[in-house]
Amino acid sequence: MSKAGTARAAVFSAPNRALDLETFPLPALGAGEVLVRVTACTLCGSDLHTFQGRRSTPTPTILGHEILGEVAELGPSAAPTDLAGDPLAVGERVTWTIGASCGTCFFCEHALPQKCERLSKYGHEAIRREYVFSGGLAEYCHLLRGTGVVCVPDRVPDTVACPANCATATVAAALRTGGDCGGEAVLVQGVGMLGLSACAMARVQGAREVIAVDVDAARLKLAARFGATRQVLLGDDEAALPNAVEDATSGRGVDLALELSGAASAMAAGGDLLRIGGRYVLVGAVFPGPPFLVSPERVIRRLLSIHGLHNYTPDDLVTAVQFLAHHHDDFPFAELVQSSFPLSDVNAAFDHAIASRELRVLVRP
Ligand SMILES: [Zn+2]
Numbered sequence: 001m002s003k004a005g006t007a008r009a010a011v012f013s014a015p016n017r018a019l020d021l022e023t024f025p026l027p028a029l030g031a032g033e034v035l036v037r038v039t040a041c042t043l044c045g046s047d048l049h050t051f052q053g054r055r056s057t058p059t060p061t062i063l064g065h066e067i068l069g070e071v072a073e074l075g076p077s078a079a080p081t082d083l084a085g086d087p088l089a090v091g092e093r094v095t096w097t098i099g100a101s102c103g104t105c106f107f108c109e110h111a112l113p114q115k116c117e118r119l120s121k122y123g124h125e126a127i128r129r130e131y132v133f134s135g136g137l138a139e140y141c142h143l144l145r146g147t148g149v150v151c152v153p154d155r156v157p158d159t160v161a162c163p164a165n166c167a168t169a170t171v172a173a174a175l176r177t178g179g180d181c182g183g184e185a186v187l188v189q190g191v192g193m194l195g196l197s198a199c200a201m202a203r204v205q206g207a208r209e210v211i212a213v214d215v216d217a218a219r220l221k222l223a224a225r226f227g228a229t230r231q232v233l234l235g236d237d238e239a240a241l242p243n244a245v246e247d248a249t250s251g252r253g254v255d256l257a258l259e260l261s262g263a264a265s266a267m268a269a270g271g272d273l274l275r276i277g278g279r280y281v282l283v284g285a286v287f288p289g290p291p292f293l294v295s296p297e298r299v300i301r302r303l304l305s306i307h308g309l310h311n312y313t314p315d316d317l318v319t320a321v322q323f324l325a326h327h328h329d330d331f332p333f334a335e336l337v338q339s340s341f342p343l344s345d346v347n348a349a350f351d352h353a354i355a356s357r358e359l360r361v362l363v364r365p
Pocket residue numbers: 044045046065066166167
């Protein structure tokens with residue numbers, strides 16, 4: 001427990017170096033701001049990449065963006081509201097958008113708040129004198145104006161709610177971008193946290209077939225429990241995936257494909273598995289990689305739509321939380337977080353997450 005008016009945070013200062021637990025004064029809130037007591041934070045794949053030096057971030061920083069917390073204090077003047085428009089109250093259980101956007105720049109005005117010119121992203125900001133508590137690996141998180149806050153019903157367990165503002169909301173955005181998949185055949189390339197969520201959400205939206213593809217047999221087994229109707233293990237048999245798609249679609253090709261693996265080989269294969277008029281949403285390749293080769297003639301003659309998707313809008317987070325509230329126990333979401341560590345053992349949490357390859361490891365301040 002920290003002394004009154006201060007709180008602890010795990011500070012990341014360089015890759016492959018232990019995080020240091022440091023104590024900082026709690027902020028004086030500005031208008032529209034919210035102080036949240038962090039109750040749980042899961043380590044996302046991107047946190048692990050940063051920790052291992054495979055992804056750069058300004059330092060020193062407080063990592064962790066898949067955060068669940070309780071409203072501890074509200075800024076002065078007009079009470080901040082949640083995305084439903086209701087005033088927030090102290091004690092409410094909340095999650096929030098991964099970034100705070102300004103609402104007035106070109107991209108905010110063009111329905112791309114996740115690309116705001118003044119975006120501040122939780123778990124991605126350097127510690128500054130005037131803004132310290134920006135990440136989830138701390139006892140408190142300081143929400144800036146322009147953050148979309150969503151109340152999380154008590155029936156959603158902490159372990160299920162934590163990834164909502166990253167994996168689940170991104171999948172909600174990918175499915176929105178791909179268009180209504182009711183009655184359709186959907187290909188899900190890569191069944192990590194996003195892919196498993198995509199299988200479940202596509203099924204709940206009425207997809208007739210969900211074909212899950214991965215190189216990991218254990219994850220494909222899990223995908224079946226998340227609603228995948230067919231599972232294809234990529235390996236020696238190159239015909240396995242085209243055959244599964246042919247079977248599932250009377251040879252037409254899938255209506256919608258979601259690329260969540262980031263593998264260049266998956267993208268090269270995916271374009272050929274779409275039906276005429278099919279849609280492809282690319283989400284996984286968030287690191288520099290080889291070019292995505294697709295024949296323009298094929299795109300034209302087969303009337304293909306290819307979309308890129310990065311992060312999500314506040315409405316997607318609302319969709320994600322509603323989906324989890326109504327359907328999380330139709331699928332084994334609660335099993336995806338297997339280990340939990342106190343904040344004081346945050347370094348053990350990172351080591352365990354990297355060594356075990358568990359989908360998510362939870363840290364509790
Ligand atoms: Zn994440």
